[in-house]
Amino acid sequence: MKILMLHVDDFSYEAKKKAIKSAENVSQKSYSTSNALVVFATVEPNDSKVLDDVVKDIVEQLNRLKVNEVVLYPYAHLSSTLAKPGEAIKVLLKLEEMLKEKGVKVHRAPFGWYKSFQIKCKGHPLAELSKRYSP
Numbered sequence: 001m002k003i004l005m006l007h008v009d010d011f012s013y014e015a016k017k018k019a020i021k022s023a024e025n026v027s028q029k030s031y032s033t034s035n036a037l038v039v040f041a042t043v044e045p046n047d048s049k050v051l052d053d054v055v056k057d058i059v060e061q062l063n064r065l066k067v068n069e070v071v072l073y074p075y076a077h078l079s080s081t082l083a084k085p086g087e088a089i090k091v092l093l094k095l096e097e098m099l100k101e102k103g104v105k106v107h108r109a110p111f112g113w114y115k116s117f118q119i120k121c122k123g124h125p126l127a128e129l130s131k132r133y134s135p
């Protein structure tokens, strides 16, 4: 798995169009928030094995930033070895569940959609962090 964590003043997205057949059917097509940790996540094969480490790092970053909201954003652009959509959505749902079990407020952006987004990154020294995990 590859993740990019951005501490934002503001973040909003709008789901525009389904990109794949297995795109989620979603009732909420847009979302906006402030002072949150946006986690762009690219799922790679066998990533269910790295979720404990991913959760640990996200929770540590939330504690450093004194933030409790995560926007989990499926993002197929941080790796060239993508897990298939069926596997990727399962891993993201599990990641969302594990973060919520830790008391984190999580909003997961729709899977399988082209989305527009606006982002205002805070720009302090800890505002941007990328991590890579190998099973």
Ligand SMILES: Nc1ncnc2c1ncn2[C@@H]1O[C@H](CO)[C@@H](NC(=O)[C@@H](N)CO)[C@H]1O
Residues within 6 Å of the ligand: 019, 020, 041, 042, 043, 044, 074, 075, 076, 077, 082, 083, 084, 085, 088, 110, 111, 112, 113, 114, 115
């Ligand atoms: N291995 C994977 N990891 C994370 N997300 C993945 C994925 N495979 C498919 N997706 C989702 O399907 C959309 C089209 O690839 C992806 N959409 C996006 O990545 C948007 N930023 C539009 O480009 C994403 O929602």
